[in-house]
Amino acid sequence: MQESGQLKVYKFGGASVKDAAAIRNLARIVRAHGQPGPLAIVVSAMGKTTNALEELHRLAHAGHDYTAPLRVLVDFHEDVARELGLPADLLASLLAQLREQLAATQATDDFDRQYDQLVSFGELLATRIVAAALEARWLDCRPLIRTDATWREGRVDWAATTAALQAALPAGVLAQGGPFVTQGFVGGTADGLTTTLGREGSDFTAAILAYCLGAESVTIWKDVAGLLNADPKIFPNTVRYPEISYQETIEMAYYGASVIHPKTIKPLAVRGIPLLVKSFLDPAAEGTRIHDCRHALLVPAFIRKTDQCLISFESRELDFISEENLQVIFGALAQVRLKIRLMQNSAISFSVCTDFSAYRLEKLLALLRDQFTIHYNTDLVLYTIKNYDAESLRRLTAGRELLLEQRTRQTFQFVCRMEAQGLGNGGTEAR
């Protein structure tokens, strides 16, 4: 592994670059906390730009008119650049490429490949703006973060990525060239096509850079005080973990704690690189240190994952659910890339809770409906309580119909219908 001195990696997500004022705040943080020493800055698309690009892609793919939402997106980025006093033509060539890509998007079976070519523009535009605002180097990560062609969830080729990053950023360049700004969420195939790493994948990009370049730490700057025992937008009275192990964090992220992308932790844990979660609203505050540590049992953590779908498969002719049947079902789920969150089987039926996607579910039904009777429910929520106790369990399940439930010694999970109006402040308390 390359020794690159004291490289730090900072990651700024959509909320921290949502407008010109947020980008000025980012610049203050970099000036106050990022120096001295080499600094890599990973930036996501501004605000909700990725959602807007997803919608543009959907419209273009369906052959619908996308002029109005495209105008909104272009104006938004140009206005922010103008407000920051950046050159008028800063985004011109990227915006021209974006328009070309939209024009080339058509109704083919290449929905996912076209998605990556288009949706990646959110990060390209944001990094152009942030790099210019910081007067820092702009680095196109597409030739460096090498993935396979698994569209929308590119799998990283670690050897090729390490070689490319170390060649592009040798220790001397890192040490002397000042901070550089690059895109989160985005990678590229060996033959030059763009891939994305999965929604909210910019945290993972920060971990990839840290792993491949031997960084001393990664800091992800969020709009919360650190890693909490629940999402404060959903549960009142949350508690911050000052420190927490990689293992606990990986489980929370896997179950759906959206504050950290689940793939972020492993590369950092392998190299023993600490992950700091800090607030961009209060940069001097302690935050959370995720590292190799031992701690007493933590207070229960509550995780709520929405947009779930419960699918049950019954073999026709009342056959038992056998290993052969399961092989067929798992094969089809993998083929259409529906992620299993929870599963359970009985004598003649097998149920899985997956993330909902109308497009993927339709493909699944087409593959399996000849062999199985399939029922499904959508608009569901998967709740997880990690380190549960009787009280936390009682509070979260009270008044809810549990469609599927499962418990281990530490973790309790259940699927239920989406509440009519969020949990709000009258909802279940996080402690």
Ligand SMILES: Nc1ncnc2c1ncn2[C@@H]1O[C@H](COP(=O)(O)OP(=O)(O)O)[C@@H](O)[C@H]1O
């Ligand atoms: N356990 C948790 N601790 C802290 N924040 C959480 C947790 N679970 C969910 N969140 C949510 O994650 C949000 C930050 O993540 P995200 O919006 O993806 O940030 P970014 O866009 O900056 O990457 C917080 O505003 C909070 O609502």
Ligand SMILES: N[C@@H](CC(=O)OP(=O)(O)O)C(=O)O
């Ligand atoms: N922009 C991408 C990647 C990402 O990680 O964003 P954020 O850091 O804002 O969660 C997304 O919205 O999925």
